[in-house]
Amino acid sequence: MLKVLLASRNAGKLREFAALLPDVTLVPWPSEAPELPETGAFFQDNALQKAEGAAAWWREHGTEAIDGVLADDSGLCVDALWGGPGVLSARFAPDLPTYRDRNRRLLDMLPEGADRTARFVCVLACAPSTGPAFTVGASVEGRLALEPRGEGGFGYDPIFIPEGSDLTFGELPADAKHTLSHRARACAALREKLAILS
Template sequence: MEPITLVIATRNRAKSSEIRTLLHGFPVEIKDVADFGPIPEPREDGQTFEENAYKKALFTARVLGLPALADDSGLEVEALGGAPGVRSARYAGDQATDEDNNRKLLQAMKGQTHRKARFVCVLSLAVPTGPALTYEATCEGEITTEPRGRFGFGYDPVFYYPSAGKTFAEMTPEEKAAVSHRGRALRELRDEFDKVLVWLRQRLAEEKRLLSEGICMHEHP
């Protein structure tokens, strides 16, 4: 059976390599947007992680004419009403660094005893005509009072995972992947990827039929 080409909506080679390893053995060829040269950037202006993941996946699928997988993730802190949420990457400003965001978060949490937080990851797998599959996973933890650890990225140095007794930044990449929100969402996708392939082949066959009939469809899931 001919493999399906699946585009990961990222230029991060480490991320696409991780997914390629995860889906090894399935009849699928993994590419990312860096394999296609310059393409426009999608607008991430959704109000939820699911909206942004879908926007990225659908935009990439329509630009390239191939199924696309995108993720959107972030940190929700209970004491801050769920902030930084969908603005996690831009919490301290559009050009903010990870250090800027962590500094602002710790300042906002100064003196706060209730420090419960969670990471959220939503995966969206879309085809060019619009339909998509969605996977979501979370990871519960607490916000530290100061950064700890040298691994990871983003809010990892200030996100403490009680079961391990470490922040994400104190874990090895393998330790983090075993418990993280993103690792959990990806494993959920992998565990039912046989069904996903059936869904993809049906959607792509339908798209081919519509194109042969000269019909242009812009569906939404």
């Protein structure tokens, strides 16, 4: 079984990756480790920054052998907001303490009668312990709900309705979300890439 360092402290992502990659042992990013950079203009840039930065730190300070590092950069891209918040999704409305508040602010930013189409994007960067880093990505189309609905998932899940559903990611059971989500699709692409490389 592969042992991979997950370059994130996001508890929601850790839960999802554990469910989506059951054949991988995930090592959480340690509390004493530094914050990882996210200064890129694109999801791919940020994912690679985090994976390569985490790999470099682990080589100096890691406490166990790993097969590689996995990093994720993902976000919500809203057409009526010119693709925002996009790569800034995790840093949107930093003055607000909770995603519940941020979701409401984002919905309030939509002009009346605006197109509500949106997509979730996920790019995974993998830095194997041997070989160059690579990325895989995926997205899921959908639309924004009129108000937050559901307590499941995390982040923007309560306001995003995936294409073909009437329920938000916050309302869908986890196993249903894991067949539809951007992260599930990116993990499927990652497994295919790792199978080719092995």
